[in-house]
Amino acid sequence: MADHRYLSGNALVCGDNYAVLTNLPDECVDLIYLDPPFNSNQFYVAAFGDKGVVSQQLRDIWRWTVESQNAFDRLPRGQLRDSLRGVRLQAGEKSPMAAYAVFMGRRLAEMRRVLKPSGSIYLHCDPHANAYLRLLMDAVFGDANFRRELVWSNEDQSGFKSRANNWIRGHDTIFYYVKSAGLQTFTKQYNALDALTIRRYDKVDSDGRRYKIYNNRDGTQRIVYLKENRGAAMSSVWSDLPSFQKVNNTGEYLGYPTQKPVALLERVIEASSNPGDLVLDPFCGCGTAADAAASLGRKYLGIDISGIAVRLMQQRLESRGDVTAPVVYGLTWDEFEWESFERRALAQRDDVEDGIPGWAWAEDRVAALLNAVPNTRKQGDGGVDARYFGAMDVGRKEGVIIPIQVKMHRAPSVGRPDMDRLLGVQTTMNNRGLHAPMSVMVSLYPPPEPLRVFAAEQGRVTITTQEEGAVDYPRMQVLSVEEMLRHGERPKLPPVDPRSLVGDTQDKMLIL
Numbered sequence: 408m409a410d411h412r413y414l415s416g417n418a419l420v421c422g423d424n425y426a427v428l429t430n431l432p433d434e435c436v437d438l439i440y441l442d443p444p445f446n447s448n449q450f451y452v453a454a455f456g457d458k459g460v461v462s463q464q465l466r467d468i469w470r471w472t473v474e475s476q477n478a479f480d481r482l483p484r485g486q487l488r489d490s491l492r493g494v495r496l497q498a499g500e501k502s503p504m505a506a507y508a509v510f511m512g513r514r515l516a517e518m519r520r521v522l523k524p525s526g527s528i529y530l531h532c533d534p535h536a537n538a539y540l541r542l543l544m545d546a547v548f549g550d551a552n553f554r555r556e557l558v559w560s561n562e563d564q565s566g567f568k569s570r571a572n573n574w575i576r577g578h579d580t581i582f583y584y585v586k587s588a589g590l591q592t593f594t595k596q597y598n599a600l601d602a603l604t605i606r607r608y609d610k611v612d613s614d615g616r617r618y619k620i621y622n623n624r625d626g627t628q629r630i631v632y633l634k635e636n637r638g639a640a641m642s643s644v645w646s647d648l649p650s651f652q653k654v655n656n657t658g659e660y661l662g663y664p665t666q667k668p669v670a671l672l673e674r675v676i677e678a679s680s681n682p683g684d685l686v687l688d689p690f691c692g693c694g695t696a697a698d699a700a701a702s703l704g705r706k707y708l709g710i711d712i713s714g715i716a717v718r719l720m721q722q723r724l725e726s727r728g729d730v731t732a733p734v735v736y737g738l739t740w741d742e743f744e745w746e747s748f749e750r751r752a753l754a755q756r757d758d759v760e761d762g763i764p765g766w767a768w769a770e771d772r773v774a775a776l777l778n779a780v781p782n783t784r785k786q787g788d789g790g791v792d793a794r795y796f797g798a799m800d801v802g803r804k805e806g807v808i809i810p811i812q813v814k815m816h817r818a819p820s821v822g823r824p825d826m827d828r829l830l831g832v833q834t835t836m837n838n839r840g841l842h843a844p845m846s847v848m849v850s851l852y853p854p855p856e857p858l859r860v861f862a863a864e865q866g867r868v869t870i871t872t873q874e875e876g877a878v879d880y881p882r883m884q885v886l887s888v889e890e891m892l893r894h895g896e897r898p899k900l901p902p903v904d905p906r907s908l909v910g911d912t913q914d915k916m917l918i919l
């Protein structure tokens with residue numbers, strides 16, 4: 408069943424665009440602009456602090472996974488599949504580029520399906536993958552529907568880019584294709600007249616219209632109005648739109664890492680759509696395309712997988728006040744919380760918010776998620792970041808204490824030495840007469856499979872509580888905050904000692 412909710416004209420959707428696209432009806436969109444990740448193999452960290460919005464980390468790193476293989480295997484025979492086979496041969500069967508190309512190829516096929524016959528698509532890319540993307544666009548849209556390679560010249564002679572021992576990169580590429588050549592909506596755009604040309608129209612008629620007297624070759628004269636001079640038609644090279652690397656002191660800049668200028672989007676939208684048309688941006692970021700579409704009286708559908716991006720778009724469009732507020736779909740607090748968590752957990756050691764460094768804040772949040780008590784001493788804690796106080800183990804006649812270790816690093820966040828240390832801590836606790844039959848390792852990102860196997864190899868332990876009777880628990884567990892926040896997973900733990908939740912565990916904390 409096709410989903411028509413998103414076609415209202417002011418929709419922002421938080422989710423994977425593939426899922427959203429596959430649910431849209433055929434031929435419902437007039438114009439698509441997309442500015443996807445570029446396979447740049449980089450992390451971007453954005454900070455929107457001064458705009459009151461939290462920052463986020465974007466990953467543009469690709470790997471060939473089981474999902475890539477499945478997606479490739481499910482592609483129907485045809486040009487797209489052949490082209491992807493070509494990419495895999497050229498770039499490596501299981502290369503990051505192959506994974507990226509499969510990701511993009513199947514989304515482009517969906518974009519073609521939802522585009523109206525009069526529709527156009529603009530694919531914005533940088534040199535990391537543009538050769539492959541052109542190949543995929545030809546495969547999906549047909550080379551006969553290729554209209555132009557546009558060059559957005561965004562030269563910036565200063566800063567990081569200029570350090571390369573190379574010709575300094577000065578442009579992005581935008582591939583412009585249409586669904587059916589000849590049927591497309593297109594309004595030619597003209598360069599603004601320069602001041603000198605305008606000054607030549609030095610007379611004003613009784614209706615206030617500026618004009619000049621033009622001398623014809625045959626000696627006669629005629630009146631030429633300024634309004635009739637549309638200037639030179641725009642070419643495929645756009646060098647009048649500075650990027651935010653060059654000019655970021657305009658009120659427009661929100662600090663989103665890959666934010667594009669609204670003027671760039673307005674140019675695309677004015678040329679290839681009419682007022683009232685629906686503009687789709689499936690990788691909408693901070694909502695530049697949606698903002699430009701709203702300004703020009705077009706409808707918009709913006710999609711982004713990042714909750715922070717969608718909140719930022721929402722805020723951007725709501726704060727305008729001159730257009731209908733966006734309707735937001737698919738934004739869950741868990742997704743939003745995961746991104747905020749990730750960003751703050753990875754912040755530099757000296758990046759302190761509300762007086763708490765990110766790593767300490769992350770440890771406290773993990774403790775809260777698990778109903779555990781954080782170790783507030785933090786330094787010299789013998790390797791325990793938090794402790795979970797479980798109910799009385801009837802067999803031992805004492806409460807269970809479970810040491811929790813938290814590793815908030817980039818992937819892989821946790822390694823075998825960390826697991827060994829945690830087992831050592833557990834042994835020390837038991838040697839000191841505490842009842843510590845289990846331990847939990849919490850990483851930021853999902854742990855490598857061998858560590859899960861290692862944890863499982865530690866065996867199981869039976870704990871008997873009045874609340875649940877005899878239950879088998881893993882002696883050691885390892886899981887990530889990402890799995891907890893995004894998928895609701897939790898370690899398997901015996902019932903909590905309710906006194907620990909109200910801070911009544913100080914005596915035990917002191918002897919640890």
Ligand SMILES: C[S@@+](CC[C@H](N)C(=O)[O-])C[C@H]1O[C@@H](n2cnc3c(N)ncnc32)[C@H](O)[C@@H]1O
Pocket residue numbers: 422423424425442443444465663665666667668689690691692693694695696710711712713716
């Ligand atoms: C290059 S940025 C777009 C920037 C945008 N043009 C702007 O001006 O803000 C790419 C965006 O694609 C989003 N993204 C990546 N994978 C996605 C997916 N599968 N579905 C939807 N959005 C995705 C990222 O979160 C990121 O915001």
